[in-house]
Amino acid sequence: MSRNDASSDATPAVVAARAADERPDTTEIRELAAAAGYAVVGEVTQRRREDPTYGLGRGRAEDLMRLAADTDAEAVIYDGRLSPGQTFSLGDLLPTGTAVIDRPRLVLGLFADAADSRAADLQSELARLRYELPRLRETVARDADETVRLRPEGDGRVRDLERRVESAERALDEIVDDRAARRAERRAAGFDLVALAGYAGAGKSTLARRLADEAGGAQGGDGGVQERNGGTREGDSREPANDAGDPSERSLGTVSTATRRATIGGRRTILTDTVGFVDGLPHEAVGSFEATLDAVRRADCVVLVTDASDDPAALRRKLRTALSATEATDGPVIPALSKADAVGDDLAGAVEAYESVVADLDPREAPVVDSLRPPVAVSARDETGIDDLVDAVSEALPTATATVRAPNGGDTQAALSWAYDRGVVADAEYGSEGVAIELAGRPAVVAEAERRLGGEGGSGGDRDGDGEDSRGPRDRP
Ligand SMILES: Nc1nc2c(ncn2[C@@H]2O[C@H](COP(=O)(O)OP(=O)(O)OP(=O)(O)O)[C@@H](O)[C@H]2O)c(=O)[nH]1
Numbered sequence: 152m153s154r155n156d157a158s159s160d161a162t163p164a165v166v167a168a169r170a171a172d173e174r175p176d177t178t179e180i181r182e183l184a185a186a187a188g189y190a191v192v193g194e195v196t197q198r199r200r201e202d203p204t205y206g207l208g209r210g211r212a213e214d215l216m217r218l219a220a221d222t223d224a225e226a227v228i229y230d231g232r233l234s235p236g237q238t239f240s241l242g243d244l245l246p247t248g249t250a251v252i253d254r255p256r257l258v259l260g261l262f263a264d265a266a267d268s269r270a271a272d273l274q275s276e277l278a279r280l281r282y283e284l285p286r287l288r289e290t291v292a293r294d295a296d297e298t299v300r301l302r303p304e305g306d307g308r309v310r311d312l313e314r315r316v317e318s319a320e321r322a323l324d325e326i327v328d329d330r331a332a333r334r335a336e337r338r339a340a341g342f343d344l345v346a347l348a349g350y351a352g353a354g355k356s357t358l359a360r361r362l363a364d365e366a367g368g369a370q371g372g373d374g375g376v377q378e379r380n381g382g383t384r385e386g387d388s389r390e391p392a393n394d395a396g397d398p399s400e401r402s403l404g405t406v407s408t409a410t411r412r413a414t415i416g417g418r419r420t421i422l423t424d425t426v427g428f429v430d431g432l433p434h435e436a437v438g439s440f441e442a443t444l445d446a447v448r449r450a451d452c453v454v455l456v457t458d459a460s461d462d463p464a465a466l467r468r469k470l471r472t473a474l475s476a477t478e479a480t481d482g483p484v485i486p487a488l489s490k491a492d493a494v495g496d497d498l499a500g501a502v503e504a505y506e507s508v509v510a511d512l513d514p515r516e517a518p519v520v521d522s523l524r525p526p527v528a529v530s531a532r533d534e535t536g537i538d539d540l541v542d543a544v545s546e547a548l549p550t551a552t553a554t555v556r557a558p559n560g561g562d563t564q565a566a567l568s569w570a571y572d573r574g575v576v577a578d579a580e581y582g583s584e585g586v587a588i589e590l591a592g593r594p595a596v597v598a599e600a601e602r603r604l605g606g607e608g609g610s611g612g613d614r615d616g617d618g619e620d621s622r623g624p625r626d627r628p
């Protein structure tokens with residue numbers, strides 16, 4: 152379809168929205184449409200239950216047809232999911248050539264445009280292919296009806312699409328495996344893994360920058376701080392956070408995961424900033440965005456960012472989407488009620504809205520509710536609540552403590568500095584015979600520190616001196 156509007160490149164489009172029990176709010180769909188290059192020239196809304204034929208009731212669908220004709224709209228953007236049958240019926244009703252774009256198609260297109268890493272490319276391609284498959288089947292079925300010939304050429308198209316789905320799935324599986332290996336390496340190097348998740352625009356990337364050790368890359372599009380040392384490797388080096396201030400990108404800030412280093416409660420942490428959830432995406436995408444979701448599921452702790460400055464209805468809708476899409480996590484989930492500076496006096500109202508959503512959710516639909524800790528209000532802009540959030544994350548991280556003793560000399564200094572880098576030393580006593588430290592940190596870090604500093608079981612049964620040295624993993628000749 153040509154974008155021949157003289158005044159701009161935007162394709163004229165009419166928005167259609169329906170909601171069962173409230174007047175539809177078209178703010179978000181208009182933003183998404185604008186981000187996708189459409190100029191919204193009109194809208195038709197309806198408060199009604201879903202119509203099986205058109206999505207909208209027949210009368211409103213006809214209004215839509217007239218409006219599309221009057222405005223020369225080249226597309227109708229439907230704020231919701233249309234079945235393949237509904238898409239075709241609506242297309243038949245509208246002026247010839249008017250594209251019918253439902254919310255999933257719109258969002259998937261945006262993700263494809265913005266994909267900036269191989270994982271993001273593949274994820275969005277797979278989601279699109281999965282979206283197209285039932286629609287192609289519907290087309291094939293219709294063609295067969297019309298021509299009355301059951302020539303299998305349609306099947307060829309379907310099979311071709313199925314093959315592309317399989318090949319994208321295989322490629323993504325490899326990326327998922329690769330990322331699992333990278334997580335294992337990072338953990339082995341003593342890092343805690345913290346993921347930020349939440350609805351698009353909730354403030355994840357801003358908060359990630361606030362928590363990160365280095366404030367680098369905020370404007371330059373160079374968001375992802377690659378690890379430079381510590382034996383970890385980026386399998387996918389194109390992982391920048393796309394958080395430039397370009398308004399056309401506003402609805403889709405971050406489209407692939409980006410990592411930054413942060414020190415949380417004295418511990419070395421990798422923060423993963425993830426793709427924001429958007430309504431309309433999940434169905435095909437929950438499976439397709441595996442590489443992204445895995446970063447959340449497998450994190451040691453998840454910060455679930457929710458924009459507290461949204462009005463209660465939007466807060467509820469977005470939070471419900473985010474909680475339903477998150478799936479069960481390995482680690483605890485800390486809700487961060489963000490943008491507290493923009494809430495004004497009614498922070499209690501936001502907390503209440505948050506709590507009522509959580510109370511309403513069935514853990515069988517949204518198993519993540521079982522992992523939720525108490526919410527923390529934060530403002531990345533004013534830096535309020537950040538310390539509370541850091542404390543909450545720090546408490547949620549898997550922790551072991553031990554008193555580790557080591558003799559003076561030898562490798563002790565190197566082993567001590569290794570332990571100081573990765574854990575928290577509450578107390579250290581230096582004596583003529585050696586040193587004793589109280590170490591807290593990842594269980595694996597504490598165990599490794601015990602090994603490096605002086606024999607296994609260092610906490611209780613330390614036997615000074617000789618026996619321990621010979622048990623060190625890095626024995627000298
Ligand atoms: N007032 C206020 N605005 C904020 C705060 N944090 C973020 N914002 C604004 O909220 C918008 C979205 O912030 P991002 O950090 O890009 O949100 P995100 O969750 O990463 O978004 P996606 O990557 O699209 O999922 C930006 O315009 C930010 O400036 C805050 O603490 N206070």
Ligand SMILES: [Mg+2]
Pocket residue numbers: 355356357394404405424425427
């Ligand atoms: Mg972001």
